[in-house]
Amino acid sequence: MKKTFLLLFLSSFCFSQTVKDEYYDKFTNPNPNNKFSNYLKENLHQDLLKNIAYPEKSKKIILSFQVNKENIPYRIDINSFRNNELNKSLKKLFKEFSLNNFATKLDTRKKYSLQIISNNGTHNTINCSTVPLEISFPNSKSCDDLDFYDDINYCINKNIRNHFYNSINYNLADSLLTKEEKIILDFKVLIDKNGKLKVTELKTPEIFKKNILEITEKYDTVFVPYMISNKPTNYSYYIKQEFEKGKKPTSNLELDYDFDNIFKPNSTNELANYFKENLTEEDITNANLNRVNDRLKLYFELDVTGKPFKVSTNSRSELLEKKIISLFKKYNLSKSIFKNTHPVNKYYTPIIKYENGSNKVVTNSIMGYSRIPIFPNCKNSLNATMGKNCYNRTIREFFVKKFNAKLASSLGLSPGRKRIFVQFKIDKEGKVTDVKCRAPHPKLKEESIRIIKKLTKASPAIFGDKPAKIGFTLPVTFNVE
Structure with a gap:
């Protein structure tokens, strides 16, 4: 084991449910000689195929898109954010390629994705899907009037979260013998292949488990399940609530600003x-x-x-x-x-x-x-873009300066790319709070949390003319050789 290299990226935090690589092989008939592959071979600069950074646990570059009512693609995304020039070129070329070439009737309620590039172990190859993979969120009668993929997901997500928020007996916390200020209900529910809501992970005080299971059983909505190319698939939602004894948690479904x-x-x-x-x-x-x-x-x-x-x-x-x-x-x-x-x-x-x-x-x-929050050294930023860049740079440089680089090399980690994700919030007073971390070793987790907690106090974020608590994620990627 020779060296540890740190590469840092900063972004706001979001969850997504990824599609496995094998689905593209099974449902989209990738072919290096179909119309889209040949089009890209003719128009994409071949140098862009060198040194591609693939997503974790994947050897495919995927392009996803939705269509509006005019059958024009929008929200065109690439699954790897580190290949900036490649991503820019692929998006431009895709916009200029006729969707009629895919011989698929497109629907505003679905999301589509295409394999573009794959790696066979030695080199990167343009190997495009012949037909798009079709993805549709779970749906029910209460959201069936909506015509767009993202809106259906928002509607179903909101209905499920409202059901638990309005049904959980938060007074059960009064009988808990704990000195902790906060009670945390952390659980995962899924809509299974038959359209039934189930609880699959339940990280809560014991007294709440029966209550949450009963609430789930009483949720009598039958869903159209999550579909991948017409194949019913389980789809999960993560629910986390924090509150103090004697208080009901604040719903995070609606912004608290008029x-x-x-x-x-x-x-x-x-x-x-x-x-x-x-x-x-x-x-x-x-x-x-x-x-x-x-x-x-x-x-x-x-x-x-x-x-x-x-x-x-x-x-x-x-x-x-x-x-x-x-x-x-x-x-x-x-x-x-x-x-x-x-x-x-x-x-x-x-x-x-x-x-x-x-x-x-x-x-x-x-x-x-x-x-956005403003650190003292960013107060002279001339616009929002400069302020954001300064904010990101401040955290990046602080982490690099404070991180014990020798630590990662001394933990006996296997060679290869490793990732750390530090989640944190900057509260209404500009202080770092709610720091959490996912890392390949407990000592890396401990070290990352220690560093972020020492960040300088910032001016808080502002939304709707009021200070706001806002969350971020710091992804850290390093190679162990």
């Missing part, structure tokens, strides 16, 4: 009138909104001269997004009201809102804003 009351969206302000004059009825009608995803929002930053940049939307239509961004850049922002103009703010406003069964133009009368 954004509308603060930023006052309506259809009669200057910005709304400008978009009503310049968007067509077809634009507004075809905004792909519904009761769950009820707003098409626009986001932007301001440079030192007050001009907007990094303008984006959450639109499911790239054409509509481009039109809205183009119009916004021509708008005179001096007509808008900004309640707070901190240079690290990121601003937002709805543009189109779904209300009472139809879409209409609605924008904020006061420009909405949010802000």
